[in-house]
Amino acid sequence: MKSLSTITSTAVPVHIENVDTDQIIPARFLKATSRDGFGKNLFRDWRFENDDENQQKKDFILNNPLFSGKILVAGKNFGCGSSREHAAWAIKDYGFDVVVSSFFADIFRNNSLNNFLLPVQVSEDFLQQLFSAIEKDPATTLEVDLPAQTISLPSVGLTTTFDINPYKKTCLLNGYDDIDYLLSIRKEIEQHEKNMA
Amino acid sequence: MGKTLFDKIWETHVVQQIEDGPSVFYIDRHFIHEVTSPQAFKGLEQRGIPVFRPDQVVATADHNVPTLNQHLPIKEELSRLQVATLIENCKNHNIELYGLGHPYQGIVHVIGPELGITQPGMTIVCGDSHTSTHGAFGSIAFGIGTSEVEMVLATQCLMQSKPKLMRINVEGELQPGVGAKDIILYIIAQISASGATGYFVEYAGSAIRSLSMEARMTICNMSIEMGARGGMIAPDETTFTYMKGRKFMPQGEAFNEKVSEWSKLYSDQDATFDMEINIAASAIGPMITYGTNPGMGITVTGHIPTLEQIESSDRPSFNKSLQYMGFHPGASIRGQKVDYVFIGSCTNSRIEDLRQVAAFVKGKKKADDVEVWIVPGSKQVEQQAIAEGIDKVFEAAGFQLRQPGCSACLGMNEDKIPAGKYCISTSNRNFEGRQGPNARTLLASPLTAALAAITGKVDDVREYI
Numbered sequence: 001m002k003s004l005s006t007i008t009s010t011a012v013p014v015h016i017e018n019v020d021t022d023q024i025i026p027a028r029f030l031k032a033t034s035r036d037g038f039g040k041n042l043f044r045d046w047r048f049e050n051d052d053e054n055q056q057k058k059d060f061i062l063n064n065p066l067f068s069g070k071i072l073v074a075g076k077n078f079g080c081g082s083s084r085e086h087a088a089w090a091i092k093d094y095g096f097d098v099v100v101s102s103f104f105a106d107i108f109r110n111n112s113l114n115n116f117l118l119p120v121q122v123s124e125d126f127l128q129q130l131f132s133a134i135e136k137d138p139a140t141t142l143e144v145d146l147p148a149q150t151i152s153l154p155s156v157g158l159t160t161t162f163d164i165n166p167y168k169k170t171c172l173l174n175g176y177d178d179i180d181y182l183l184s185i186r187k188e189i190e191q192h193e194k195n196m197a
Numbered sequence: 198m199g200k201t202l203f204d205k206i207w208e209t210h211v212v213q214q215i216e217d218g219p220s221v222f223y224i225d226r227h228f229i230h231e232v233t234s235p236q237a238f239k240g241l242e243q244r245g246i247p248v249f250r251p252d253q254v255v256a257t258a259d260h261n262v263p264t265l266n267q268h269l270p271i272k273e274e275l276s277r278l279q280v281a282t283l284i285e286n287c288k289n290h291n292i293e294l295y296g297l298g299h300p301y302q303g304i305v306h307v308i309g310p311e312l313g314i315t316q317p318g319m320t321i322v323c324g325d326s327h328t329s330t331h332g333a334f335g336s337i338a339f340g341i342g343t344s345e346v347e348m349v350l351a352t353q354c355l356m357q358s359k360p361k362l363m364r365i366n367v368e369g370e371l372q373p374g375v376g377a378k379d380i381i382l383y384i385i386a387q388i389s390a391s392g393a394t395g396y397f398v399e400y401a402g403s404a405i406r407s408l409s410m411e412a413r414m415t416i417c418n419m420s421i422e423m424g425a426r427g428g429m430i431a432p433d434e435t436t437f438t439y440m441k442g443r444k445f446m447p448q449g450e451a452f453n454e455k456v457s458e459w460s461k462l463y464s465d466q467d468a469t470f471d472m473e474i475n476i477a478a479s480a481i482g483p484m485i486t487y488g489t490n491p492g493m494g495i496t497v498t499g500h501i502p503t504l505e506q507i508e509s510s511d512r513p514s515f516n517k518s519l520q521y522m523g524f525h526p527g528a529s530i531r532g533q534k535v536d537y538v539f540i541g542s543c544t545n546s547r548i549e550d551l552r553q554v555a556a557f558v559k560g561k562k563k564a565d566d567v568e569v570w571i572v573p574g575s576k577q578v579e580q581q582a583i584a585e586g587i588d589k590v591f592e593a594a595g596f597q598l599r600q601p602g603c604s605a606c607l608g609m610n611e612d613k614i615p616a617g618k619y620c621i622s623t624s625n626r627n628f629e630g631r632q633g634p635n636a637r638t639l640l641a642s643p644l645t646a647a648l649a650a651i652t653g654k655v656d657d658v659r660e661y662i
């Protein structure tokens with residue numbers, strides 16, 4: 001799995017609130033037994049009419065060739081609902097490294113971090129400024145600097161900071177994962193079991 | 198200072214506190230199912246490591262299984278493969294599996310409590326957000342993603358940051374015809390679909406205490422629908438009576454010893470919460486949702502909000518939602534025609550739900566143009582219903598009693614609601630497409646759903662009992 005550091009990219013604005021994981025990846029696509037290939041079904045029912053890849057819904061932003069990039073900008077309470085990690089896999093597999101919103105559902109945030117997809121939570125105000133800048137000019141570039149914990153819109157000189165758990169930050173920057181760590185403290189885990197017995 | 202119920206369980210399960218980071222949190226019970234586990238097992242294989250504590254893992258097949266002719270091979274190829282993969286993984290790793298055909302098979306959150314695997318004071322996880330159901334027994338139970346499933350399989354631990362704590366007190370007496378499902382839909386409508394994000398919720402108060410265990414599970418089940426990590430209720434006599442004698446409970450004297458331990462699991466008088474909410478039980482009527490998130494609920498006699506009642510920033514999502522549902526701002530919902538009735542899911546598919554529905558519909562017939570699916574939560578619920586003659590009541594009413602599984606709750610199997618149709622459902626999510634592409638879901642209690650089955654429309658059950 002690759003690490004994350006600074007991401008400079010244009011962005012795709014999904015200007016919708018309460019985007020739940022059933023929208024991100026509908027349940028009928030959860031039948032796979034591997035982690036790959038979910039990107040093509042990202043936002044499936046918003047992208048296609050009658051579940052048909054030849055019938056694109058023109059008004060959905062992912063079908064608009066003007067918008068592309070590694071950063072997804074979305075309305076508040078993003079990723080609510082089901083715990084399906086497939087949602088994070090689909091977003092990552094589609095090509096996004098960052099999701100920006102003013103509010104994330106808890107499980108989605110964890111799932112993202114476990115898949116090197118960076119959730120960046122900003123104020124509602126800042127989010128609205130991002131939306132208007134990107135919607136006005138799809139070529140607008142965003143810069144997400146994980147080491148500095150900042151997100152900025154260089155074209156208008158707008159910058160803000162975001163929070164991330166220091167432990168998780170180290171993991172993302174270095175490509176570490178939780179399981180490696182947990183395996184390394186197996187003795188402590190066994191000791192805990194003895195104490196509890 | 199006093200401790201909360203959550204604190205008491207949390208503290209005894211922290212293995213290690215990482216500086217400036219999460220805690221290494223020990224998990225007592227891990228439930229798995231076919232949909233969110235295959236990639237986790239693959240991960241273990243890639244690392245070349247075994248399941249750390251197979252005895253603490255229990256598996257079932259529920260999300261993807263057909264609810265008719267379960268004795269035949271699953272028709273849909275990918276579903277069949279997923280279920281076969283689960284069987285294979287459980288066999289290779291010595292994990293107990295209650296798969297199709299097993300007398301204990303059923304929805305993961307129904308079978309855990311039913312078999313006595315779920316116990317007070319435990320930490321319980323599953324790759325499914327409604328794991329919060331198990332909190333009804335006074336345990337810390339929550340849903341996790343597949344990477345976390347892999348973590349727990351590998352080490353029986355998770356990385357967790359301690360959530361904030363909220364207590365919701367529901368005091369007083371409920372109106373006749375109003376039940377647990379109405380309470381929780383009411384709470385979510387009050388605080389919104391994201392109102393408890395970042396919190397773990399404890400439900401308390403006289404109205405909660407007076408509920409049966411199954412009703413308490415309905416409440417805790419939907420905690421996630423307001424964004425909470427989980428919900429819990431302190432164990433009491435009702436809990437102990439329910440648990441006694443169940444398959445995997447300690448028996449005899451060992452059970453009594455456990456009860457005295459479990460009796461210490463409550464929030465101390467002087468414990469403090471980060472947020473507290475008080476609800477008057479008498480204010481709650483039969484609830485129904487009109488939109489596409491579980492927070493969009495009103496009393497069946499109420500009106501859909503007008504645009505003026507919605508904050509301007511929320512109007513675009515509100516409009517999008519009503520457009521999907523085919524509803525208008527300000528309209529009343531009573532009298533709305535329904536096409537399908539689904540009584541099932543981990544929220545409302547237990548024997549009490551089926552009994553309540555059967556008692557209500559006995560001697561009545563469903564409306565002609567309504568299709569009614571009753572999907573029991575487990576094989577044991579199904580058998581119990583048959584033993585009590587409930588199946589006959591349903592048959593006479595024109596209802597279909599199907600076989601156990603998640604079914605139309607998420608429409609992963611064949612049980613999908615057709616596009617544009619209205620389904621009154623006892624499940625927990627009314628998201629766009631949840632029950633099938635373009636299906637329209639109205640969430641309600643089993644009683645309100647049963648009434649709709651008979652009249653063919655949304656109505657006020659208080660006037661019929």
Ligand code: SF4
Nearest residue numbers: 327542543603606607
């Ligand atoms: S019944 Fe529905 S909510 Fe419950 S576990 Fe199954 S899919 Fe999830």
